[in-house]
Amino acid sequence: MSVTDIDSRPTAVADQTPLTTPAGNTGLAVRDLTVRFGPFTAVDGVDLDFAPDTVHFLIGPNGAGKTTCVDAITGLSKATGSVRLDGQEVLGIPVRKLARQGIGRTFQTATLFENLTVLQNLDIAAGMHRSRWSLLGARSRIDPAIDEALEDTGLGHVIDRPAGILSHGQKQWVEIAMLLVQRAKVLLLDEPVAGMSHDERQATGELLHRLKRERTVIVVEHDMDFMRQFASEVTVLHQGKVLSAGSVDAVTSDPRVQQVYLGSGPDAEAEGNQTA
Numbered sequence: 001m002s003v004t005d006i007d008s009r010p011t012a013v014a015d016q017t018p019l020t021t022p023a024g025n026t027g028l029a030v031r032d033l034t035v036r037f038g039p040f041t042a043v044d045g046v047d048l049d050f051a052p053d054t055v056h057f058l059i060g061p062n063g064a065g066k067t068t069c070v071d072a073i074t075g076l077s078k079a080t081g082s083v084r085l086d087g088q089e090v091l092g093i094p095v096r097k098l099a100r101q102g103i104g105r106t107f108q109t110a111t112l113f114e115n116l117t118v119l120q121n122l123d124i125a126a127g128m129h130r131s132r133w134s135l136l137g138a139r140s141r142i143d144p145a146i147d148e149a150l151e152d153t154g155l156g157h158v159i160d161r162p163a164g165i166l167s168h169g170q171k172q173w174v175e176i177a178m179l180l181v182q183r184a185k186v187l188l189l190d191e192p193v194a195g196m197s198h199d200e201r202q203a204t205g206e207l208l209h210r211l212k213r214e215r216t217v218i219v220v221e222h223d224m225d226f227m228r229q230f231a232s233e234v235t236v237l238h239q240g241k242v243l244s245a246g247s248v249d250a251v252t253s254d255p256r257v258q259q260v261y262l263g264s265g266p267d268a269e270a271e272g273n274q275t276a
């Protein structure tokens with residue numbers, strides 16, 4: 001599948017009832033983000049605007065700097081520049097504090113406690129927002145935030161199952177549910193549908209569109225079909241820089257994007273079709 005192939009595909013995302021959403025989200029503004037690994041500049045002066053109420057896809061060939069951008073925004077890679085959440089600078093603040101500010105992410109490989117049940121995993125995520133005293137106290141009922149997240153992600157029927165026996169798709173949904181439990185305003189999802197079945201991908205795309213109401217949803221993805229069907233905005237990274245940004249149609253018809261994915265230049269020869 002190439003970028004041009006996906007142009008002909010239908011964009012059909014049924015709007016559904018909005019989920020409960022955190023208030024006061026005006027989005028994430030990234031300016032001059034730069035990440036260096038020794039002499040190598042992996043992310044080179046990147047500006048990105050992630051608005052609420054969008055599912056924003058970050059695409060690009062292998063090594064373009066997508067994951068490094070997300071790592072920098074979420075405090076896992078040292079970076080310079082600026083990342084503002086609702087106008088407040090958050091670049092460089094510790095990862096745990098960042099989660100409390102409302103920025104949450106998932107990884108390409110699920111990071112669940114596989115021996116614990118879904119409910120226990122969500123309870124641990126919810127604990128991030130509880131005081132030490134309340135964590136020590138016995139709780140007789142499920143945290144309402146967990147109830148909401150289970151309902152949103154449709155995982156209510158597997159709460160007592162160990163996370164390790166869930167399908168790949170269900171594990172990704174538990175990861176997303178953990179972010180919801182933490183009241184994340186910005187969700188950064190790294191290749192959420194890799195390895196999913198067709199039905200799981202559809203369900204995930206529809207979930208992202210339900211979540212986007214007043215949240216900012218950012219998806220790093222290689223799956224162009226999925227991007228075409230579910231992206232509201234797209235940014236293409238290439239060699240650590242923004243190559244193109246805009247709607248799916250604008251980006252997929254951009255000759256520079258075509259060249260990187262398909263074209264005749266030396267870069268394209270090396271990198272073309274990697275997102276197929």
Ligand SMILES: Nc1ncnc2c1ncn2[C@@H]1O[C@H](COP(=O)(O)OP(=O)(O)OP(=O)(O)O)[C@@H](O)[C@H]1O
Pocket residue numbers: 037040042060061062063064065066067068069
């Ligand atoms: N810790 C590191 N040390 C040195 N170089 C790194 C490190 N992490 C990433 N890189 C390099 O930075 C560049 C960007 O990598 P990154 O993983 O962000 O790309 P990507 O667009 O996410 O690629 P992919 O789609 O293959 O995951 C690559 O050249 C990679 O080799």
